[in-house]
Amino acid sequence: MAAWQDFFTDSERATLRGHGIALFAGRVIFDAQPPMPEAQIEAAQAVCAGPLPPGLLALWRETAGGRLDYDLRLRMGGNDEAISWTELFWNGSDGYHDLQGWIDHELELAQEAAAENGAAWNGRLDYLPFGGFEYLDRIYVIVDPQHPDHGAVLAWKKGLPPAWRHRLHEDSLATVAGSVEGAFAALHLEEDPLAPAGDYFSGQALLEYLDERHTSHGLPLELSDKLVAFYRQALRDWRGALRDGTLAQDTALAHTALRHAAVTDDAALVQALAAADVDLGAPLQGSANAIDLAVSHGAWAATNALLDAGAPVPADVLTEIDLALAPELTARLLAAGATPSAEAMARCVACGAPASARVIGQALQAGGADVLADFEPAQAALLQELEDALAQVRGGKLSHYLGAEGLMRRAEHLRAFEW
Template structure:
């Protein structure tokens, strides 16, 4: 319990720095509590009582930021849900509580009209958190079996977004707010991150600013970080004792870590421990998809050798120079050659791999030159447009101007 971890005066000091602890999780940039009259205004719009756990949260803070991982199964995908904000009245952006309530009321009214039904103006699900317009968290306020449940909604993205959720998704996070907060965890220790961008980064930066500009003591800051890190999952202990394969969610976290660190030896250990290597690992991407898209080629090869399935279009999502040896391995285990895969390898600076895929494609198709030229021209147009936009300084791209220019050059100079 947080009350056992911090003394009352420490909790008061944290509150002064915009930090509130609720259900063993850290809320930062926290707002003052919601006044009673505002809670009453929200209550008047609901089909049933606001769950007492949400009222308890609002009595501590009207809103703020949280920085944890949350993975949920949606529409068959393994989705990372962004629950980074608690909405609050007075925000003029995506975090405005009343704004989201008004949005939900408008949507409900339009749905009732479309179905030629009457609507009583009452919300059955109350939005209170999420991330911008793409992810939202609701509390069920309609009396019945699901009352008090916390739901997560995620917006579907266009088909062009590979492995993303392509239809809006909705699923249960927990049977109440405390259970939902217990689902928030840290996949990686924020003090030993696997990459440059990691969960916990926002909180650590906030704490640094509070220390440097507002006098938060190092001792209390370190104590809060220690408390925060207690949410880090431990998959190493069950891996060591041979039980990891029995825990699906924990196994997937371990497998994502192996991919993120491109650790072939860890992949082998996970496979030997009975960790499932099939099924969605991130979005609809299976383990080999994820490894290839992240440039984790050693992990990808280890996955294939350990029996992980290879999607027919696996080679279409290469985003870094891949070796001919890995391409051969993938082709031998189910990957299908395509004009897109050839162009991707060319763009990424892997001409030998591109020619190997082209040879395999040519054995089954008689349109290789035309198919490749069509894909190359489309890819060049997209890259050149992105490069022009990046050079204006008004937009950014993960490849940067140099990386985009390099891919353009690769495509322009390649000949089959």
Template sequence: MNDIRFTPDELSTLREHGVVLFADRVIFDAQPPMPAQQIAAVQALCAGPLPEPLVALWQQTAGGRLDYDLTLEMNGNVEAVSWTELFWDGSDGYRDLQGWIEHEQEQAEKAAKDAGTPWSGKLTHLPFGGFEYRDRIYTVVEPGAGHGQIVAWKQGLPPAWTHALHEDGQSAIAPDLHGAFAALHLEEDPLAPAGDYFSGQTLLEYMDDRHQDHGLDLDLMDKLVAFYCRAVLDWRTPLAEATLRHQPALARVALRHAIATDDAELIVQLAAAGVSFEGPLQGSALATDVAVGHDAFAAAAALVRAGAPVAADALRNINGQIAPELTSALLANGAEPNVAAIVKCAACGAPASAHLIADACTQAGIDVPPAFVTDRDAMLLELETTLAKMTDGTNAHYLGQEGLAERIEHLETFRL
């Protein structure tokens, strides 16, 4: 499994189907190689030489798509960075290489003007991949110790996006492109995913289409998928060997899997293995935040029992029928009661938890009844408006019409 090799004929066949292998990773929807004169034109825009690995990549493919996970620490958060595109000239929309180079030139010129300094006209950081306008990957193209380094940039989101990055952030991925490709990984086995949405889904659909509609040999497709799946991270072996606690990034992958599968027993095993539950797990969210927000209530209860920290605003993440026992445990371990959480519990069909939070609010000196009416009516209006738009076909919602109607009924019948 770990020593999968392709013959020149197999690589040629994959190339015909838009698949290129580079630095032990799979690029699909791959474009033809970048012409030498085009590489030279990009070189002319840079403050220093193009890094050799990037030139080698472009000599294989001018761009394409990737389907891996990439997680980086950024501004104190643990951020998932979307590196799904390799920019190329002539593409539509956000994947256009020359378009992003021109954008970077404009930003560099503006920054120099704002600083009152002349701009050399040369780029120090070359954008060559990312996802739409929100995530970008750069290589350093100015001479010096950092030359060739690969850096990720992520756009900050408005404060309403709970636990998201709220200011633009950047983080180094690796000293060079080969190291950056090595950092691309799969947190879950795409052939046995833990959820409905997972990295690998797009690639598997692409390969299935190449087999079904374009004649790619099934054995070669399976071989390519097996090669691709070598990027799946193995946290089970270090867990069994009692070394996982020494690999915090890998331990976070195991913890995210436990929450995704709502596996309380795995939480117990991780705790026994000395894995730390401190610090952010996803964005700025603690493990308990993530578990509650994903309705992984068994995992959340196990985390609290294991001493995992509970954020003051943990109750704002409730979006399901949380049991009163877990609600009590969260309140007893640092979660602060608030009226919005009462309304959420009522809407989700968790009246016992709603009453527990209401009692805690009263003990904290909050005048619950008028605040509850205001928040409840606001949520009812939002739900009813969304349902009306779904009924006339102008909108969609993850709960569906039945789920929205159920929440409306819960709110209308709940009494403090």
């Protein structure tokens, strides 16, 4: 018997089950439904081109569906993409989480595709959806009996408009694992939920669920703590690998460490990662690399450390500015490959960094640009964007991370600036 199955006693597992918590392949499912009735399993099987894989049958016989709260990252289109696999679809769920609703959707698409290709269709699916997040991310299992990877699990991600920088702009597909159990094993934690690096983190939803079950429904605190300890076994230990000198050999783990350094402004960690031969230029979040992330988070110590280590500077990185930065750092970024632009100037001005805006303007001028002619349209466009957001915030139609005061402050910076 696997070690994870020995973690809890039968009595403890029964108590957890009574609080909507199920365990499968070493991972925690909460808001878990009862096992799927055999009639529903048979109905799903009836629309599949081949047999349901044993792993999916085992999952459904444990729980018809529920919620997950882990990290999952895959390479898609050259990007490092975070996959939101937060739901296991189940019949009778509302909206985006309804299993039969997604099956019907896939059947409709398959029929349309066959008609467009002038091919006969047998009315069955080769790929069965069973989890994901809203309409943006979906998890499938291959049920085509002729497919060489029958039983493997795939992740589909919806492409977003070009305005979403660093994101996929075309629908994309990637393999999660060769089996349902393997797909669950791929779920992990990048940060310790008991010591999170930011305000939003994997584990937050589960911890809130356990707190509510304890305070309002009597889940014993000792058992809740034991479940959290079990859950935290999915934490990937990049710190240990860094100490052991093996981090650079595990690309995914190295990326986790570098993301942490970039977003927490940890210059010492950047230096340690560079010394450990970690690739400092790889995509870490979509197409964004370490300097992209550090600049967008206002992590100026980490940015300087990355520059010291020779990390590549994306040409458009200055358009990521969202906090005031020193003109000296702006000059370093420009010297290392950042492209000056009127849009970057406007963002610097709005963020309260007029000296950095002037450094960018001087670089534009040195390249022969008419700075004022270029800057004024960029200034007007960003000012309009801020004023539109402010109107929506005041009207109660928008919640903005800057708030009304922050939006007004940025607009005033733009109005007051003179080149």
